[in-house]
Amino acid sequence: MPTAHQHWVYVWIPLFTAIIWFGTLLAMLITYLAEGRPHYVSEDGSIAYISDVGADILKPLFVTGCAITAVGFVLSLVIERWLRHSGRLIAEMRRRERVLSILAIIASFIGGMGLLLLSIFDTKRHPSLHRVFLLVFIVGVGLSALFTIAEYRWLSKDFVELRKLRNAYIVKGIIAGILIVLAVVFAITLYTAVNVGAVVEWVIAFGYTFYLLTFWYDLRMAKGVHRGEFSRKRLIDMEKQGIPISAATAGHEGNPRRSDAHSTTTSGTMGTVNGYPVSHAGNDRGANRGYTGHNTRGYA
Known part of the structure; x- marks a missing residue:
């Protein structure tokens, strides 16, 4: 890490x-x-x-x-x-x-x-x-x-x-x-x-x-981010799995860690995408607020 x-x-x-x-x-x-x-x-x-x-x-x-x-x-x-x-x-x-x-x-x-x-x-x-x-x-x-x-x-x-x-x-x-x-x-x-x-x-x-x-x-x-952690491929993989980008950036400078976004008892469970831990906070409205659904638009 x-x-x-x-x-x-x-x-x-x-x-x-x-x-x-x-x-x-x-x-x-x-x-x-x-x-x-x-x-x-x-x-x-x-x-x-x-x-x-x-x-x-x-x-x-x-x-x-x-x-x-x-x-x-x-x-x-x-x-x-x-x-x-x-x-x-x-x-x-x-x-x-x-x-x-x-x-x-x-x-x-x-x-x-x-x-x-x-x-x-x-x-x-x-x-x-x-x-x-x-x-x-x-x-x-x-x-x-x-x-x-x-x-x-x-x-x-x-x-x-x-x-x-x-x-x-x-x-x-x-x-x-x-x-x-x-x-x-x-x-x-x-x-x-x-x-x-x-x-x-x-x-x-x-x-x-x-x-x-x-x-x-x-x-x-x-600061403190692995090579490839916010890569285009990984972000698209997260999108396909319905995981908000805020879950990947929680705890980093881009999006400070939220206590409710990582609670396994109230917000969801922890999982990984391409080997990196993310929070599958399906019930956390705070983590999903503003998620734009990139998969529906496509990228060039």
Whole structure:
């Protein structure tokens, strides 16, 4: 049986990435304020943009922080895809979820490259290139978020009984939605109200930390899960036997254990599917609530 912290190492990647990104921004902001808000060469208004601070003495810190964040962001999506493919996270039931996941990874790579290159080609020495790569970063991350949210939306629609899977989709949607709206505001104010644009940029950058943390939440669902335990084949086998998915995930991060869902005297008996224990809780309305009956729809 898997231990409580098996595969726990994956969780630290998005968490570490978020800490590095937040720490980089905080160090830059504190330095800027501690120096009395100096006016940088590349600065147009009275409030410095992140890129203005990052183009000066703190450029090595900015480049390093952006590089680690870019790699960590892509890795978080790649690991999520691998864990889902290997059955340590709830498997995708249709081809579209796989396609959306791959598109999210490609977009994250584009966004990550944009982030790295905008820090290298700073606004003081390469203003035109800097803005191009800033646009690449915003569009790449935005598309990646939209693809990921769409993937989670379809997954949560198939497994409506899994509370944490649904929560992941909702939280991602809220955070990404707010950041996308702010990005539009930033694009407008960048040319019309530079001081407002600077403030919005700092808010977006710090807000990106919370989006990175959503992957920490996602990967925690693989903690203590065997390879293949949530595979597509096993989930379909359970469906054919009329066993709710919540029975397989009880006790894991995806669906915390319920005392009534595993009671052999009031809720049913214990059995196995493909060698893994599940509760045949035929009389447990709580365990069966939200079960969508996948077998009637078919998968591609």
